[in-house]
Amino acid sequence: MGLRQISIIGVGLLGGSLGLAVKRRQLAGAVVGIGHRESTLRTASARGAIDRFTLDVAEGVRGADLVVLATPVGLFGPLLEQAAPALAEGCLVTDVGSTKRAVLEAVLPRIPKGCNFVGAHPLAGSEARGIDAARADLYDEALVFVVPTERSDEAAVKALERFWRDVGARVRRIDAETHDRLLAESSHLPHLVAAALMNALSVDAEQAIGRGFLDTTRVASGDPAMWRDILLTNRDQVLRALAQLEAGLGAAKSALEKAQAEAIGEFLEQAKSRRDRLRGA
Amino acid sequence: MGLRQISIIGVGLLGGSLGLAVKRRQLAGAVVGIGHRESTLRTASARGAIDRFTLDVAEGVRGADLVVLATPVGLFGPLLEQAAPALAEGCLVTDVGSTKRAVLEAVLPRIPKGCNFVGAHPLAGSEARGIDAARADLYDEALVFVVPTERSDEAAVKALERFWRDVGARVRRIDAETHDRLLAESSHLPHLVAAALMNALSVDAEQAIGRGFLDTTRVASGDPAMWRDILLTNRDQVLRALAQLEAGLGAAKSALEKAQAEAIGEFLEQAKSRRDRLRGA
Numbered sequence: 001m002g003l004r005q006i007s008i009i010g011v012g013l014l015g016g017s018l019g020l021a022v023k024r025r026q027l028a029g030a031v032v033g034i035g036h037r038e039s040t041l042r043t044a045s046a047r048g049a050i051d052r053f054t055l056d057v058a059e060g061v062r063g064a065d066l067v068v069l070a071t072p073v074g075l076f077g078p079l080l081e082q083a084a085p086a087l088a089e090g091c092l093v094t095d096v097g098s099t100k101r102a103v104l105e106a107v108l109p110r111i112p113k114g115c116n117f118v119g120a121h122p123l124a125g126s127e128a129r130g131i132d133a134a135r136a137d138l139y140d141e142a143l144v145f146v147v148p149t150e151r152s153d154e155a156a157v158k159a160l161e162r163f164w165r166d167v168g169a170r171v172r173r174i175d176a177e178t179h180d181r182l183l184a185e186s187s188h189l190p191h192l193v194a195a196a197l198m199n200a201l202s203v204d205a206e207q208a209i210g211r212g213f214l215d216t217t218r219v220a221s222g223d224p225a226m227w228r229d230i231l232l233t234n235r236d237q238v239l240r241a242l243a244q245l246e247a248g249l250g251a252a253k254s255a256l257e258k259a260q261a262e263a264i265g266e267f268l269e270q271a272k273s274r275r276d277r278l279r280g281a
Numbered sequence: 282m283g284l285r286q287i288s289i290i291g292v293g294l295l296g297g298s299l300g301l302a303v304k305r306r307q308l309a310g311a312v313v314g315i316g317h318r319e320s321t322l323r324t325a326s327a328r329g330a331i332d333r334f335t336l337d338v339a340e341g342v343r344g345a346d347l348v349v350l351a352t353p354v355g356l357f358g359p360l361l362e363q364a365a366p367a368l369a370e371g372c373l374v375t376d377v378g379s380t381k382r383a384v385l386e387a388v389l390p391r392i393p394k395g396c397n398f399v400g401a402h403p404l405a406g407s408e409a410r411g412i413d414a415a416r417a418d419l420y421d422e423a424l425v426f427v428v429p430t431e432r433s434d435e436a437a438v439k440a441l442e443r444f445w446r447d448v449g450a451r452v453r454r455i456d457a458e459t460h461d462r463l464l465a466e467s468s469h470l471p472h473l474v475a476a477a478l479m480n481a482l483s484v485d486a487e488q489a490i491g492r493g494f495l496d497t498t499r500v501a502s503g504d505p506a507m508w509r510d511i512l513l514t515n516r517d518q519v520l521r522a523l524a525q526l527e528a529g530l531g532a533a534k535s536a537l538e539k540a541q542a543e544a545i546g547e548f549l550e551q552a553k554s555r556r557d558r559l560r561g562a
Contacts, residue, residue: 009520010513013353028364048359057467063494084469094384094426123489123491124491126492127494145489145548155417181486182486182488183491184488185481185483185486185489186482186487186489186491186494187489187490187491187493189478190478190493190494190498191493192530193478193497193530193550194552195533195551195552195553196526196529196530196533196548196552197384197470197471197526198551198552198556199548199551199552200466200470200522200529201312201466201467201524205462205463205465205466205467206559207424208404208424208426208463208464208468209468209559210404210405210467211407212406212407212426212468212469212471212499212500213468213471214465214499214559215496215497216474216475216497216498216499217471217497217552217556218493218497218556219493219496220549220552220553221556222553224546224549224552228546228549229425231514231545232542232545235538238537239534242530242537244481244483245478248480249473249474249523253520256512256513256516256520257520259513259516261509264513265505265506267480268501268508268509268512269505270476270479270480271475271479271498271505271522272476272501272502273482273501274501274503275478276502278487
């Protein structure tokens, strides 16, 4: 890609790991970190994730070929307001947010003429967060959804795909609507359900948890503010996925009420057979 | 405890691991394996989990101080029918089943006079199963619920507690009713929900799963026949726990429908704070 400068707004787990990967693979002349907490930026710099940093968004994006939004999704609009006047002609803006329709809505109107926006979503987060959890190999073999818009220049989409491949990830192109539908089922609903399972546990049942419960509820340790934004910006699809789940749970409930061993067995067989197939995924 | 002979009926993950631990810690003069598949018993023998084996239940329990039921719960009744005439005076019978009220119902009427039954449930299973997954350290630091009945001799209860401590586990005494209520919340309902999440996933959403989905649904790979029995033998408590979960999910759903950011945030905060506290558990 021959990037002169990449500017990363937000150097937490995702932004920091991207900086580390870019530096390790020497994909850009300079990596600039932008944030609102100097201590985080200092740590990112000390860890070698960025070459320099600033608290000033406009200053930070100036001269960048690639600007990556890696803060919580809810901040993208205001941040771009600040960044827009300083974006270089031909600059490619992208993000790493977990929902896509709301991102496009917030971001697209603020992209200046002569610049491009192409969304992205690497499936590489975890319940860990912050620059301390950042790793140079976070994106190795990870799947990154690349999300063009109707206004996206094909060359810009291809450039972003190449960038993520250079970082070590696998890339799949998808539209925002489909992305949000799939992720509601594979990530957003499971998070909501894990949180509900955790909240429904009686205090005295905490003594009876094993590895199974810890696995099933692990994601509930994720950042509540980030997940609140994800659930709210994708709520129609999350509600649709929840309705699907409720239908399945309702059928299982009815089978249990009637002690229908065969139906319960089939329900569990189906789940096991699908889960086993995913194992290597 | 000075055991002359321990007979383990069913040498899969739990029974096989118990044999390995007993042998490693030299807790019994002889470990006898009983099963219905000679190949499994041969493997258990080759792995050093048992000293000898037989397909004949009565023959296998003869002379044992301790008999451990480690098959699926649904087989306990018929197996004890076969074992009862051969049980030695003073023999202690126990189990490693995941539900307790149904076990007592099936087992207690079949325990001959002069013998004792005390239930047990080690929280040490996993989605793995079979003798190949057995490990000598499966029970190290694991929690084992010891479940006396009204007819249990206190000396027998103490002996079983000592046995599990000698195996390396932590022991907690609990009644069958409480056990089944706690496990419904901490294990049986999470299993049902993980299976429902797996079944509700559209096929095209499989491309969008990440580590979170894999964690949340891991238990759904467990043995369907075993889990069907667990859910059915504890269905009143599982249904009660499910109703609690539905109430929580319903509240979250309503908050999502109304886009109530604060309520969603609190729901997620509560789950995170409880989940983080469990981390070391």
